[in-house]
Amino acid sequence: MEFLSLAYAGVSSPAAREWPRFASDVLAMMVWEGADGTQYLKMDERKYRIAIHPGEKDRLLYFGWDVLDDEALAEGVRRAQAAGLEAGWASDRECEVRMVNRMSWFVDRNGIRHEFCFGQLREHPRSFIPPRAHAGFVTGQQGFGHAVLFVPDLEKTLDLFVRMMGMRISDETDLGPYGRAVFLLCNARWHTLGVLGRPGHRGLHHFAVQTRELEDVGVAYDACQSAGIPITMTLGQHDNDRSLSFYCRTPSGFDFEYSWGAVEVVDGPWIPTLLRKEKVSDGQLWGHQIIDAGPQSSIEIFDQE
Numbered sequence: 001m002e003f004l005s006l007a008y009a010g011v012s013s014p015a016a017r018e019w020p021r022f023a024s025d026v027l028a029m030m031v032w033e034g035a036d037g038t039q040y041l042k043m044d045e046r047k048y049r050i051a052i053h054p055g056e057k058d059r060l061l062y063f064g065w066d067v068l069d070d071e072a073l074a075e076g077v078r079r080a081q082a083a084g085l086e087a088g089w090a091s092d093r094e095c096e097v098r099m100v101n102r103m104s105w106f107v108d109r110n111g112i113r114h115e116f117c118f119g120q121l122r123e124h125p126r127s128f129i130p131p132r133a134h135a136g137f138v139t140g141q142q143g144f145g146h147a148v149l150f151v152p153d154l155e156k157t158l159d160l161f162v163r164m165m166g167m168r169i170s171d172e173t174d175l176g177p178y179g180r181a182v183f184l185l186c187n188a189r190w191h192t193l194g195v196l197g198r199p200g201h202r203g204l205h206h207f208a209v210q211t212r213e214l215e216d217v218g219v220a221y222d223a224c225q226s227a228g229i230p231i232t233m234t235l236g237q238h239d240n241d242r243s244l245s246f247y248c249r250t251p252s253g254f255d256f257e258y259s260w261g262a263v264e265v266v267d268g269p270w271i272p273t274l275l276r277k278e279k280v281s282d283g284q285l286w287g288h289q290i291i292d293a294g295p296q297s298s299i300e301i302f303d304q305e
């Protein structure tokens, strides 16, 4: 199935009102508020990329996927229904709320709504005016970034993303007792989704965005510390996509990775690799020390048979 990239994502949070300061001061993004108090984060010419809806719990609600054409919208519904999932076409009102031309959707087994969209609202190419000097983010055909999820059943999740949605595996990491992480690609971005299988855990671990220039990661690292926002992984470099990044805890309980310089996956045969580590922090090229900022409220923990 042909789809292009992660167009947008939405979460709910009791801390939605804390986002304008965080997104502006730390992430260097523009923020605008919807009539219902939703905070919309703008980081390129698209009207928004991340939406924080006021809500009782910190929860990932939906992903929006850019697709190539109407046929892909229909194919998404067909495949989801064939897999026994609830799926359908969005109403005009739903399209208006998400600011897209046309949309179909399905809900996965972890309760996340996936929306295939055609024609997300785009503003002037120079409409992203960062709140501080900033060279902008890598978006375009690579979508707005990546997301990493905790899932209770990795095989079922891979069934969905790989076999139903047609994503490819960029690499896997076996973390022994900590689970198995699989990274999935759908364009030149090394991974658009990462899924970490951990029984009894479900939710959003982090979103990541990538800056065009290295300096903007450094400035954000300083800004994060000046704003008193907890850093959850110090500056360092990943051993898979080679990106240089740091992680901080957002007001909504999940983490945000701010990165630069990931290797791009070019067309042609891609050979996934498997990495074995004893713990999450092993095998980083350098840095990325984990700093415990407490449990993530965005991850639901439940009894699993």
Ligand SMILES: [Fe+2]
Pocket (backbone or CB within 6 Å): 146, 148, 206, 207, 208, 257
């Ligand atoms: Fe990441």
